[in-house]
Amino acid sequence: MTAVTVGVNGSPESFAAVRWAAREAVVRELPLRVIHVQDWPAHPEHIEHIAGRPLAPEPLPPPGRSREAEHVLREAVRIAELHQPGVRVRTDDMAGEGLAAQVLLTEAGSSGADLLVLGSRGLDSLTGFLIGSTSLPVAAASECPVVLVRGHGHGDTDAGDNGSATGKLILGIGLKRSTGNDELLSFGCAEAARRNSRLQILHAWSLPAMYTYAETADPGIGDELAGHISQTLNRTVEPWRERFPDVSIEAKAVVGAPGAELVYASPGADLLIVGRRTRTLPVGPRLGHVAHAAIHHATSPVAVVPHA
Missing domain, CATH: 3.40.50.620 (HUPs)
Structure with missing residues (x-):
């Protein structure tokens, strides 16, 4: 079944993409598929979170899953349902399956995605927007249209879809x-x-x-x-x-x-x-x-x- 697919990695930009994709899924009357995919090494903004973990041993998560991935996916679902009540959401954790760009391209192609949505990081008015190792190759090779959403802020504001x-x-x-x-x-x-x-x-x-x-x-x-x-x-x-x-x-x-x-x-x-x-x-x-x-x-x- 076709869907609006959005890739998330826990960054504010990816959650802005979730808000935009949830609205688009409702407009298109399609389900929303949220894919968690994280390249390694982690993005610098996640290092503080990783380094801040307690040193005490914790129960190992199920194979292929992590607490971070589960948290990111739960937050994505919460944001989607908060901004678009009634949207149908399903999630997939693809972390560790390969490079993020390659995984997104494969998943979007194999699932017949109607649209693929990603977040992009804003720099400043002079430099423009940082399109990194994921967004650029995906936009250049995807079989379906790709939407890049700007992240302007944090939390549950309308960042990323330019407000109203x-x-x-x-x-x-x-x-x-x-x-x-x-x-x-x-x-x-x-x-x-x-x-x-x-x-x-x-x-x-x-x-x-x-x-x-x-x-x-x-x-x-x-x-x-x-x-x-x-x-x-x-x-x-x-x-x-x-x-x-x-x-x-x-x-x-x-x-x-x-x-x-x-x-x-x-x-x-x-x-x-x-x-x-x-x-x-x-x-x-x-x-x-x-x-x-x-x-x-x-x-x-x-x-x-x-x-x-």
Whole structure:
């Protein structure tokens, strides 16, 4: 059975991801699967907790389980049920099964996860967000969409889902290739329909170098190109307006670098949606520069959607 799957390791960011994933599970009318997976050595923030254990011997936990894992999973269930009463939750402890990224990818693929949700650690406005050895490879190789949720605080606040919903989703698309946009538009329109949200479709472009001198001779050539791009964008989006008549869809073409423009648009959005091509490369799966910019610097949760 499909589910919304969330990976937790006991960090505040992972619990922020649980809150977001629980809401998404309710919206999608799916169960929530919480997977505990912890790389070794432990993250520095857990060292104090481990070092603070009493030296007196304690009863050994059952094979493959630990008190820390059980506590993390109990807390995840408590948070999910507190924020989304009635959500169906099941838990799995996968600690010790291998590298966290590999375990999450295997579990999400074998279980037919509808969506995989992970937390990401915030640094500061200059440096951006730390996407570590788990989130980055998972987002680059997952067969299902991956959502990275920002952790802004501790406890049971609405950290990680940016507080109350604003009712706006942002989706970035390109127009150079004929493939890929259908998967992105399908995901974005369906998400907006489930949430009763507005969808802003953003395409960023810049004037080709060959137009630089031509624009000097004819200042209106840039406006002509802008009009052509806007028409192409609207033609691309129009079939999806017909498929989702109840969704308010705005298509907007802006001049600028795609990654930067999506980051500028992200504050206040409920979700920023970007694509990732599923092509096979000699060096393995990778994220494009637009997805990299979004997941490192956008302030909203970011969905990375695989497409052809």
